[in-house]
Amino acid sequence: MGRDLTVSIDAMGGDAGPGIVMAALSRSVLRHPAVNFILHGDEAVLKPQLARRAALAGRVEIRHADERVRMEDKPSQAVRRGRNTSMWRAIESVAKGEAQVVISAGNTGALMAMSMVQLRTIDGIDRPAIAALWPTKRGQSVMLDCGANVECDAKQLVDFAVMGEAFARAVLGLERPTVGLLNVGSEDMKGHEFVKGAAQILRSVNLPMEFVGFVEGGDIPEGTVDVVVTDGFTGNVALKTAEGTAKLIIHFLRQALRRSVLGRMGAVLASGALNALRRKLDPRASNGGIFLGLNGVVVKSHGGTDAMGFASALDMAIDMARAEVIPKIIADRAEAAKPDRENAVEAGPGAAIL
Amino acid sequence: MGRDLTVSIDAMGGDAGPGIVMAALSRSVLRHPAVNFILHGDEAVLKPQLARRAALAGRVEIRHADERVRMEDKPSQAVRRGRNTSMWRAIESVAKGEAQVVISAGNTGALMAMSMVQLRTIDGIDRPAIAALWPTKRGQSVMLDCGANVECDAKQLVDFAVMGEAFARAVLGLERPTVGLLNVGSEDMKGHEFVKGAAQILRSVNLPMEFVGFVEGGDIPEGTVDVVVTDGFTGNVALKTAEGTAKLIIHFLRQALRRSVLGRMGAVLASGALNALRRKLDPRASNGGIFLGLNGVVVKSHGGTDAMGFASALDMAIDMARAEVIPKIIADRAEAAKPDRENAVEAGPGAAIL
Numbered sequence: 009m010g011r012d013l014t015v016s017i018d019a020m021g022g023d024a025g026p027g028i029v030m031a032a033l034s035r036s037v038l039r040h041p042a043v044n045f046i047l048h049g050d051e052a053v054l055k056p057q058l059a060r061r062a063a064l065a066g067r068v069e070i071r072h073a074d075e076r077v078r079m080e081d082k083p084s085q086a087v088r089r090g091r092n093t094s095m096w097r098a099i100e101s102v103a104k105g106e107a108q109v110v111i112s113a114g115n116t117g118a119l120m121a122m123s124m125v126q127l128r129t130i131d132g133i134d135r136p137a138i139a140a141l142w143p144t145k146r147g148q149s150v151m152l153d154c155g156a157n158v159e160c161d162a163k164q165l166v167d168f169a170v171m172g173e174a175f176a177r178a179v180l181g182l183e184r185p186t187v188g189l190l191n192v193g194s195e196d197m198k199g200h201e202f203v204k205g206a207a208q209i210l211r212s213v214n215l216p217m218e219f220v221g222f223v224e225g226g227d228i229p230e231g232t233v234d235v236v237v238t239d240g241f242t243g244n245v246a247l248k249t250a251e252g253t254a255k256l257i258i259h260f261l262r263q264a265l266r267r268s269v270l271g272r273m274g275a276v277l278a279s280g281a282l283n284a285l286r287r288k289l290d291p292r293a294s295n296g297g298i299f300l301g302l303n304g305v306v307v308k309s310h311g312g313t314d315a316m317g318f319a320s321a322l323d324m325a326i327d328m329a330r331a332e333v334i335p336k337i338i339a340d341r342a343e344a345a346k347p348d349r350e351n352a353v354e355a356g357p358g359a360a361i362l
Numbered sequence: 363m364g365r366d367l368t369v370s371i372d373a374m375g376g377d378a379g380p381g382i383v384m385a386a387l388s389r390s391v392l393r394h395p396a397v398n399f400i401l402h403g404d405e406a407v408l409k410p411q412l413a414r415r416a417a418l419a420g421r422v423e424i425r426h427a428d429e430r431v432r433m434e435d436k437p438s439q440a441v442r443r444g445r446n447t448s449m450w451r452a453i454e455s456v457a458k459g460e461a462q463v464v465i466s467a468g469n470t471g472a473l474m475a476m477s478m479v480q481l482r483t484i485d486g487i488d489r490p491a492i493a494a495l496w497p498t499k500r501g502q503s504v505m506l507d508c509g510a511n512v513e514c515d516a517k518q519l520v521d522f523a524v525m526g527e528a529f530a531r532a533v534l535g536l537e538r539p540t541v542g543l544l545n546v547g548s549e550d551m552k553g554h555e556f557v558k559g560a561a562q563i564l565r566s567v568n569l570p571m572e573f574v575g576f577v578e579g580g581d582i583p584e585g586t587v588d589v590v591v592t593d594g595f596t597g598n599v600a601l602k603t604a605e606g607t608a609k610l611i612i613h614f615l616r617q618a619l620r621r622s623v624l625g626r627m628g629a630v631l632a633s634g635a636l637n638a639l640r641r642k643l644d645p646r647a648s649n650g651g652i653f654l655g656l657n658g659v660v661v662k663s664h665g666g667t668d669a670m671g672f673a674s675a676l677d678m679a680i681d682m683a684r685a686e687v688i689p690k691i692i693a694d695r696a697e698a699a700k701p702d703r704e705n706a707v708e709a710g711p712g713a714a715i716l
Binding site: 021053082097143145146155158159190192197198199224225226227228230238240241242244245246247248249250251252253254255256258259260261264265267268270271272273274275276277278279280281282284285288 | 393436459497498499509512513530544546551552553554571578579580581582583584592594595596599601602603604605607608610611612613614615618619621622624625627628629630631632633634635636639640643658
């Protein structure tokens with residue numbers, strides 16, 4: 009199509025169906041004039057919707073897929089029987105090199121499993137992680153893993169640190185991002201063995217990163233470090249707790265302002281400021297988890313998002329593809345694995361693990 | 363002293379020292395006219411401070427202790443060498459029956475270790491948990507463990523569920539509190555093995571509680587259940603992440619309102635409402651972690667709190683002692699362990715574990 013980037017979309021994922029994808033695309037084609045889109049899904053549904061949106065003509069190509077992955081499908085089943093689904097085909101476009109990034113709002117486990125089969129993990133990485141951006145007092149931080157790996161070992165956390173650091177440089181544009189390991193205290197004696205083990209490796213191995221040690225839950229919103237590394241269970245709970253807390257406080261704020269006449273008058277005067285706050289905290293604005301560790305860029309949108317949320321996830325997917333995160337991760341890992349005898353001796357077990 | 367309740371206080375814990383304890387006591391003696399206080403600590407420091415506060419006369423007794431536990435002391439060392447510390451002596455007052463509850467703002471690990479040695483755990487409970495109250499959309503919920511047990515097994519989570527449920531009935535005054543296990547999804551196949559194991563036991567054993575299954579991070583601020591059960595690592599991260607997120611949003615709100623003239627005018631008009639919100643979210647108002655599982659009530663105040671925060675922790679300690687949480691936990695455990703052959707057969711492994 010002669011444009012600089014192509015995004016492959018699973019049009020049948022998500023709770024709301026392809027309608028929100030089409031509405032999101034109408035925004036995205038304007039925002040990203042040099043990007044093309046391939047939509048995978050039911051032609052009978054997608055074609056009439058595409059025909060109604062003139063702005064999409066020439067920018068969006070439909071590829072028919074008979075089936076779709078459902079939210080209740082098990083990842084293993086989806087991989088075995090799902091070759092005709094829109095999700096499989098969407099990933100395939102990246103595997104074949106037709107597109108540089110794939111996005112889906114569908115079943116997270118199935119998307120991860122299918123991506124691992126088709127794109128494979130980067131050499132030396134066992135399992136990908138899900139990274140997410142957090143608004144913080146100092147700007148934005150990235151946290152991983154947000155839910156792909158419930159059980160982690162020290163080596164995996166070290167991999168996450170390497171990938172997160174490369175992500176922060178590429179997508180957040182930071183020169184030398186700081187990296188912290190999430191723990192229940194900053195003292196060395198606290199926490200899970202695998203967390204302490206990861207800290208030991210990160211301190212001893214010559215990685216091109218600024219590892220600052222342990223951070224606590226409060227450091228995530230504070231923005232103490234640019235990259236927060238944790239296992240997928242803790243990361244998932246922390247992310248959802250923070251989103252829920254933000255919603256709770258907006259709810260309390262609205263309640264407090266409605267309770268009195270002065271509160272309501274104040275809210276009217278300050279409505280511009282309050283709307284700005286609402287936009288800043290809108291979970292749709294930071295919608296999108298990024299699968300890091302694959303030979304290809306995969307973005308997962310919230311299943312329950314709307315057109316604005318899906319458009320944000322598309323923005324992130326395009327940023328990710330442009331930033332060339334994956335070549336950077338591969339280069340960093342090569343750097344870390346370099347035969348450096350002096351360093352390997354100092355490093356002890358860490359060097360062996362890497 | 364002829365009053366209905368006595369609170370034992372480690373006056374030397376916390377970052378700020380005994381000054382904030384004295385200031386907090388000045389509020390507490392007014393709020394709780396039927397409560398007496400025993401202050402453990404350095405007489406030379408405490409006596410002159412007490413003399414300056416007339417309202418405390420006859421209500422507060424000072425007991426001299428030569429030493430204090432420092433924040434950097436290891437729990438095991440504190441137990442071995444700390445018999446002359448204000449913390450040890452404060453717990454001793456409860457062990458001896460002189461006081462019904464002990465409170466300290468000092469080293470959490472040392473407080474837990476010393477409490478376990480002196481008060482011992484309730485029959486059948488291996489390790490106590492730290493419980494904390496959360497403000498939610500529906501009122502208040504209790505979460506445990508908030509940091510005492512980094513590694514947990516299924517049996518421990520079941521113990522936490524029993525203790526949390528008794529706490530919610532006693533302190534929150536709920537008839538039949540609902541209990542949920544924190545997980546990364548509500549499906550049965552997700553999560554750590556020990557979390558799934560705990561769910562299986564809670565579903566099969568005849569416990570006097572309403573167990574609703576798995577809940578996610580977002581359910582905590584939502585107030586989906588009255589009691590959220592999790593391991594001490596996840597609980598600690600979730601609690602600190604939520605506190606940090608609340609602070610972040612207040613920061614964003616202040617920033618947004620200051621940015622424009624209308625915002626500033628609106629903030630002035632709505633200042634009553636905004637102050638009410640600030641009070642509602644003030645971490646000092648819900649200051650205090652409760653150690654559950656001991657034969658005695660132990661409350662840990664934040665180390666960095668001020669007089670208002672310490673006064674809140676005193677309120678909670680007094681509520682706890684009055685609510686007779688511990689007899690209720692013991693009764694519930696006895697109920698759960700009752701020889702009920704029919705139920706034991708159904709229950710399978712769960713009955714054996716309990």
